Amino acid sequence: MNNVFIVFASATSANRVKSVLRKSFGIDSALVQTPKALGTYSGCSYCLKMRAEHLETAWKIVVSNGLSSKGAFDSKDYRKLK
Amino acid sequence: MIYLDNAATTWPKPNQVIEAVANSMKYYGANPGRSAHKMAIRTSEKVYECRELIADFFGLSNPANVVFTQNATMALNIAIHGILKAGDHAICTVMDHNSVLRPLFAKSPDVEVSYLGADGEGAISIADLEALIKPNTRLVIMTHVSNVCGTVLPVEAAAELCHNHGILFLLDASQSAGIINIDMQQMKIDLLAAPGHKGLYGPMGMGLLCINHNLDLNPIIQGGTGSYSKELAQPLELPDRLECGTLNLPGICGLAEGIRYINRIGIDTIGEHEAKLTAYLLDGLSHIKDISIIGKKDTLGRTGVVSFTHAKKDCVDISSYLSSNYSIATRSMYHCAYKAHESLGTSDAGTVRVSMGIFNTLSEIKILLYALKNMI
Numbered sequence: 001m002n003n004v005f006i007v008f009a010s011a012t013s014a015n016r017v018k019s020v021l022r023k024s025f026g027i028d029s030a031l032v033q034t035p036k037a038l039g040t041y042s043g044c045s046y047c048l049k050m051r052a053e054h055l056e057t058a059w060k061i062v063v064s065n066g067l068s069s070k071g072a073f074d075s076k077d078y079r080k081l082k
Numbered sequence: 083m084i085y086l087d088n089a090a091t092t093w094p095k096p097n098q099v100i101e102a103v104a105n106s107m108k109y110y111g112a113n114p115g116r117s118a119h120k121m122a123i124r125t126s127e128k129v130y131e132c133r134e135l136i137a138d139f140f141g142l143s144n145p146a147n148v149v150f151t152q153n154a155t156m157a158l159n160i161a162i163h164g165i166l167k168a169g170d171h172a173i174c175t176v177m178d179h180n181s182v183l184r185p186l187f188a189k190s191p192d193v194e195v196s197y198l199g200a201d202g203e204g205a206i207s208i209a210d211l212e213a214l215i216k217p218n219t220r221l222v223i224m225t226h227v228s229n230v231c232g233t234v235l236p237v238e239a240a241a242e243l244c245h246n247h248g249i250l251f252l253l254d255a256s257q258s259a260g261i262i263n264i265d266m267q268q269m270k271i272d273l274l275a276a277p278g279h280k281g282l283y284g285p286m287g288m289g290l291l292c293i294n295h296n297l298d299l300n301p302i303i304q305g306g307t308g309s310y311s312k313e314l315a316q317p318l319e320l321p322d323r324l325e326c327g328t329l330n331l332p333g334i335c336g337l338a339e340g341i342r343y344i345n346r347i348g349i350d351t352i353g354e355h356e357a358k359l360t361a362y363l364l365d366g367l368s369h370i371k372d373i374s375i376i377g378k379k380d381t382l383g384r385t386g387v388v389s390f391t392h393a394k395k396d397c398v399d400i401s402s403y404l405s406s407n408y409s410i411a412t413r414s415m416y417h418c419a420y421k422a423h424e425s426l427g428t429s430d431a432g433t434v435r436v437s438m439g440i441f442n443t444l445s446e447i448k449i450l451l452y453a454l455k456n457m458i
């Protein structure tokens with residue numbers, strides 16, 4: 001199962017996307033420590049991990065709320081997806 | 083003890099608040115937004131949950147615009163110093179607390195300040211407010227409820243007026259949050275400052291500033307946020323822009339439970355309970371010789387903050403008599419709002435203030451009235 005990480009600049013933004021995903025779309029995601037490989041992108045130490053199929057929905061939340069994300073990445077090879 | 087000093091801070095706190103404070107130290111003991119171990123993440127989620135709860139409570143769409151502070155004074159200072167710059171004009175009312183008057187005074191003369199007057203019952207006029215507006219008026223600040231006499235100010239009309247003139251409106255909800263319904267969007271309130279420890283039944287050491295839209299406030303303190311760590315400039319994003327250093331987690335968890343407690347009982351029920359006690363108190367006071375009620379004499383347009391004076395006795399003596407003989411807690415003299423006392427005609431000696439909370443009962447008010455009747 002493919003997962004993605006969305007890296008945020010602040011813990012509040014990460015929590016916001018997590019909460020909207022759950023409350024508005026019933027999608028679960030998890031706040032996790034940002035992997036070392038993505039450290040250069042990281043603004044804070046948290047990122048949001050979710051199944052790849054939910055990335056588009058999550059990304060819409062990021063964009064429509066003007067949240068400053070450092071990008072979305074594949075969890076296996078850390079390829080930048082967004 | 084009969085605690086009638088709820089305008090200073092509410093007491094007792096609901097059991098669930100006390101439990102939440104204790105539990106926060108057991109289960110949410112890590113620094114949120116900094117480290118990324120399990121407890122830190124869980125704590126960060128808890129903090130966000132509380133922001134959401136507060137945002138919902140005050141009709142704010144973005145929980146990130148809830149800024150935690152140590153009290154209402156800090157929230158007011160962040161807003162006042164963060165918005166006003168040299169050349170601006172600001173308006174407040176004479177009914178405002180020193181936590182508004184003093185930061186404004188500190189900004190003058192760079193910032194011009196006008197004081198909107200009040201009548202002998204603490205009421206203000208919207209026409210008078212409009213007359214004070216100038217082309218450079220940037221901010222109007224108004225207390226929702228007088229902490230001296232409980233008069234409710236027409237903040238919705240004031241906010242509407244400000245909105246129509248493109249002026250920011252900052253509400254000091256210190257005496258109304260948790261007692262009167264407030265919807266920031268509906269009421270067009272740009273900023274709201276509130277203590278967490280009064281009508282919201284959280285612990286002391288908690289306050290909050292809610293910001294209705296994307297305003298850029300100049301931060302008055304800078305420091306660690308756990309975000310943008312490589313940058314020296316304070317982040318632009320809320321809440322990090324205005325909230326730095328380690329948060330008061332026990333306070334935040336307690337405040338969240340305080341709000342849940344209010345939501346469960348219902349603000350209207352709380353308001354009705356306090357109004358019932360206030361009506362009884364006002365009626366009783368009006369029949370005691372030498373006592374004068376300060377402010378509105380009936381329950382219309384007021385809350386359960388009641389001030390009175392005595393023709394022959396000093397306020398401080400009355401409060402100490404009540405405390406020593408009946409274990410009744412009240413506050414006397416000035417209530418950090420001297421201009422209000424000038425308007426209310428109590429600038430010489432202040433007032434005795436009785437302020438209700440959800441835990442007060444009719445029999446407590448009866449004992450207070452009995453004590454006052456039997457004062458020699």
Ligand SMILES: Cc1ncc(COP(=O)(O)O)c(C=O)c1O
Nearest residue numbers: 153154155179181225229256277
């Ligand atoms: C109207 C008003 N504004 C501001 C404050 C300051 O609140 P805090 O003690 O939380 O700073 C108070 C406190 O009594 C108040 O009554």
